[in-house]
Amino acid sequence: MxxxxxxxxxxxxxxxxxxxxxxxxxxxxxxxxxxxxxxxxxxxxxxxxxxxxxxxxxxxxxxxxxxxxxxxxxxxxxxxxxxxxxxxxxxxxxxxxxxxxxxxxxxxxxxxxxxxxxxxxxxxxxxxxxxxxxxCEGREARRRERAALMKTERARQKALRMERREFSPQQTVTVEGMPALGGMTGIVESSDGRSAVVHFGGSLTMTIEAWRLAPDHVQSGNTSVVAAA
The missing domain is CATH 3.30.70 (Alpha-Beta Plaits)
Structure with missing residues (x-):
């Protein structure tokens, strides 16, 4: 010093x-x-x-x-x-x-x-x-930290995608990680464990990856999560 x-x-x-x-x-x-x-x-x-x-x-x-x-x-x-x-x-x-x-x-x-x-x-x-x-070293360290966080987040998302999440028809859900749908609730029309068709009202119906969905605990029933083989 x-x-x-x-x-x-x-x-x-x-x-x-x-x-x-x-x-x-x-x-x-x-x-x-x-x-x-x-x-x-x-x-x-x-x-x-x-x-x-x-x-x-x-x-x-x-x-x-x-x-x-x-x-x-x-x-x-x-x-x-x-x-x-x-x-x-x-x-x-x-x-x-x-x-x-x-x-x-x-x-x-x-x-x-x-x-x-x-x-x-x-x-x-x-x-x-x-x-x-x-x-310069500080900027490089911050860049490496961001890269590590992104890598960790990608690994987390990959693990989540490997899970099967079963939703029941008419179950009320919310969407995580999609700011455009933040605060909205939807009704599940169908689900195959990997994704679900969700109706948000009016003409807005979307197919969303199941790992992004979470049950609306105020209104919905249970959701089963099964790790993929």
Whole structure:
């Protein structure tokens, strides 16, 4: 997860050095004790460590990890310099190992916020990229979910079509899953278990699949349902 960017424009910063794999750990460890520490980072998607982890699309799953944009460099606000110098000099420090970037005369340089504006812009662009990627993946996940629901609904309808529903002549029924007939009741004229001829009044008589019909419990008698062999 990307960290909230620090406003670096109106202050001065010192630079810490460390090994590449420790970059984020140093920044996070110092920030956890109240030091204003920052290093530009981006979120990357990488294959899941386990080859057995399969994503919804049937391919190997991915995981998100934070990665430094500028490995081996962490910026701390200059007002924390003495505090961080003490941390670096403490052999019992719980923080990952790091050192200060120094000039040839051993002095510690400071940089302006404007000097690292390009790095902040790079971090912002990296965040935009991962946000767009997540949005695309979200749309794809929703598409797969809709497809799965449609597949489930088709399977449900197929199972219902395999049932035989016997309706008695003159039985009153309602229709499910056909909005045009929603709220209407009809009278069964004949039924063969797979479909029924239903009269809705006037000249409206229709043959409707039996699985779409339900007895009107207020007026009708029993309906028998038999699974097809």
């Amino acid at each position: 990307m960290h909230q960017p620090i406003d670096m424009a109106c202050t001065r910063w010192c630079i810490l050095r460390m090994s590449g794999p420790r970059t984020l750990a140093v920044a996070d460890s110092l920030a956890a004790v109240g030091v204003e520490a920052w290093t530009p980072r981006r979120t990357e998607k990488r294959p899941h460590p386990s080859r057995k982890a399969i994503g919804p699309d049937g391919r190997r799953a991915t995981v998100e990890i934070d990665a430094p944009i500028l490995p081996t460099y962490v910026f701390i606000r200059a007002v924390h310099r003495d505090e961080v110098l003490a941390i670096a000099a403490d052999p019992a420090s719980p923080h990952p190992q790091f050192s200060f970037l120094r000039r040839a005369d051993n002095s510690i340089p400071e940089v302006r916020g404007a000097d690292v504006a390009g790095l902040q812009e790079e971090e912002r662009r990296a965040q935009e990229i991962i946000d767009k990627l997540r949005e």
